[in-house]
Amino acid sequence: SPDEMCTFDIALIGYPYPNRIKAIDTLLKQNKWRILVAGKEWHRHLNKSRRHYRDFTLITNWLSPQQMADIYQQTAIVLNPHRPSQFVYNKNKAMIQNMSLNNRAFDIAATGSFQLTDLHPPPTFSSFAFYKDEDDLIKQVDYYGSNAGERKAAALNNYEQAVRWNTFDTMPQRLYEIVKSAL
Template sequence: PIVLWMTEDPFYTDVSAACTRDARLILTIDEGALPLYKRLGIGHAHYFPIPTNTSIFQKNESPEEMCSYDIALAGYPYPNRIKAIDTLLQQNKWRILVAGKEWHRHLNKSRRHYRDLTLVTNWRSPQQMADIYQQSAIVLNPHRPAQFAYNKNKAMIQNVSLNNRAFDIAAAGSFQLTDLQPPQAFSSFAFYKDEDDLLEQVEYYGSNAEKRKAIARNNYEQVVSWNTFESFPHRLYKIVKSAL
């Protein structure tokens, strides 16, 4: 029996849909794609996010006063990420790290010369990313938008699930702000609604270390109790067994 794990849903659902004909079971990393597979007649489709590797992303018990950055954002410069960083840089208040290729092309010259901006455009290893998360008071995690021009998602299926970076950040014991309201299973995650709300949240959590620590601790517990490579084989076995 063929089991397919769609790790780019819903952003490549045009491709995903074309692959499903012979599949007995579909696993998807985003619950927003589940109705698509139901319409395609797939009897067994399950939400199954990419787990975090806790041998790399693990809590560091060093004091938070060691943070080198007030805010960090890692990832490709999608339009919503560019807008978030530009909004924060305009405030001229925080030490900000941005990591990812192509960012130098999307921040104007004045922003790139912002005194407290650290711009990292070369490849970072997973361990280096874990270090960045732990060196940052707030890790921003805006998700890839369904409307991004290079998606292959003609149905414009909206992503509703946390990305795998969210689980890595949580497993590292770091506080994050996402732009998606999290599902019940990850109800402790803090999120923002728009750029004005982002500023309010950064101001609030930036000056409330205990609140950050409490949320990060809850994020950590929710993730490592369920979505790690240690629990991966057992969860996969249960799902596959139910479908065969």
């Protein structure tokens, strides 16, 4: 999206996991971006004073895939933190760490939108931008927020990589290689 068409500087759609709440709270404290957060339960997890921040939009109702795509395309930076392995409601007794991008990463990439995630992406998706902690999140948002050219180039690479790896033409061969490697 051209900068002048971006309704939001930052958007996050999804459940309010603790790391997502911390990221949004960190960004709201900066008081310098137009932020949209969408998902059930967010209203219960954000400080009341933050919910009344002038440039903050909170959507708590269900969004259709088209509405989500529209939000992604109207946003300069889509934030995509992953569910933490130690989240209390996970059924992850072995505490297996996230090592791959979530399905939302591909949804965001398919819309041609720029995303910032908390996982270092695999080499196949080398153009996905990521942050290490809250201080780095602020630095990355500042950087990509003021470098539209790099943001657009990364979004285009994300789109091309996601489409190249997830089409009916490439999927059968990839599935074959996965099964073959497991034998």
